[in-house]
Amino acid sequence: MENSILQKVKEAEALFENYEITGNELARVRQLREKLEEQHLTVSVIGQFKRGKSALTNAILEDDILPVGIVPVTAVVTTVDYGSKSAEVHFSNGIKKEVAFEELSAYVNEQENSDNHLNVTKVAIKSPAEFLKNGLTFVDTPGVGSMHEKNSEEAYAFVKESDAVIFTLSVDSPINQIEVDFLKNAKEYAAKFYFAVNKTDVIGEDELEAYLEYCRRLICGIMEVNEIMMFPVSAKTGEGIEKLKSAVLDDLGSESARILEESTKLKLHDIVMSALAQVTFYRNALSLTGAEFDSKLAEMKQFSEKIHKETESLPEALKANKVVCDAHTNDVKNRLTEKVKEMFGIDYYYEIEDVEYGRQDKSGDDLVAKVDRICSALDKTLNTIFMHREENTYVVARRINDLNRLVRKLVKMRDEK
Template identity: 45%
Template structure:
């Protein structure tokens, strides 16, 4: 059965097509995984709503008001240092670390993991905190995300905010009357609009200014935001996270939109994100070409370096006394970093999520899995980089396959961009 032309495909069909194409080539395995995640989110209508903006605008306080519960730490000093995802359910808090460990903690300890004052520059290696709460706002299945603010002294917080804003389908972009829109917020908004499908602009701290001053500030914001977003009418919601003024109106509009227009919002969000995935795949293939066309002497040196890393990992595995699941995750992360450093390529592994107290694997299995990890990477690099390949047919076949992949990916990307331009 012939596949329909790309221009006639739905967003879901284009995402499925992109995933099939990417999954067929090991050089873009990370982008294949990202495309699969987008496809699954679209099929499940798994919508993410995030509060984003500059630090100390009151994001966590507003989040508590929207959720109807004081679930996130707030105060004069606290600055959020790690992403917190809030889902509907009975109250519980789980910390997920970058190395794959998951730990359930008392809610009273939450501040230790997401406050910059107690987890400076995320020294604890927290990937995210997942918090369940019986909030009516989340009952329809939304995931609510509180992000670190951009522009603070702590560079890590800005990097985390930029990484996670790419996952948002709808965004509450928070401004504040105590500061005009600045370049940091403008740059962040320009990036965010490339990923999220729906924006809700809120201005916080309205209880601190007079009605006249608030009116002037809102006019200023409307003018700037209309220019930035390319829209004639921008709706801004004046709110006070401290008193709750204006929050119910904001919530009502969000809930109505995400109920009545959920599918169209998810399709637009998926299209935007898929364009980014394809752009990164094209960039990845460009790095791949550069690596593949290195002189043999330079390529030899880099393969020797990755072999040294793998030899060191094998030695550490042989001497390891326990915590085998955790060490295997750490080896995956280390090998990914080295491939990026040496070949300019993203090489992704699935990091196993580990509950504290789970039964560890035995030593023999651990050593065997470590060996498989290293040997599989070496074979994959040999194969995709055609290392020392002398068969002309194999080389030509590989070049043609990459060119076909690039053409197909660009056709999907251009079709998605055209769809978005018509919405």
């Protein structure tokens, strides 16, 4: 008997295949189906920067593969699968390059590949570690909350692909708002959580008990559960690592189908919400009278031209400043969201992760290009609607009718438990 979540994923896939406006969601849902069919689980190590995620990954794999350090280190996602030892760097232009382990740091390390100017999408490692034998993909991610915002974005993006997470805290610093926010977000996508409290070697036993109790209470509140799986560990001495590994492997043995099903449900919900926002936007815009639509389109175009001009006229010194550039880009996204809301009365969904970030420390070209990309995604949608509006009224009416049906189906999918 085919399991019901797989059926739902297939239904969504079949639905999205019929509409050009849900192309993004189609790609995401296909990936989801493939993982489900292969029963493939992704377990990621996530958390704030410097909690010891990479050190913990190394300790679990019993091999010092990944760079570790006192300054923010991990700039790109590193996946580890079972196999004979090798490392391959994947770049955003599709090129893959096999590298020696001694060279890894040049791609993974924030200090060497700053702001990921080499445009690495991920590093894919193969390792013969026992832990990986049953076919899980284990992942070390960049940390959230450092000055290097790009790392936080990568970490947030990868949580969406994780089925289970090892959320890493450390005893040398109390849980802060950055971690709370990240955990709340992760809860929306991953189905299983292990809490590793790292660096236990730096404090005494009494202090550790008090710290664990404090973490337990706080996290139970955030996760809205009575109990959590918490593991005091030291990546440095190896203390507690075996217990953590056994817990993960035991669950994978007995619970992997349930974890995958739960995680797929969460991810499918996110995809359906994204499709719903996109389709509602499209339908509402198409339903406007010709004159209403034309005036709104003209106003949106003016608005995006204004944003372009503002961006171009920023002083070169500011355009070369990464912090200013990031703040400006975020501001543009927010303003466009507000404007679409004002013009069309709905939330427009930005695939923020799809925006490719280039290096910004030499000239302002990249900032202008980045703003261009953000505006042009919206322009493209509006232009498609515009073209459809030019069709005869019968075709437009049929399209709206079709979209209404699609919205109803998506609402049903969204509400199904």
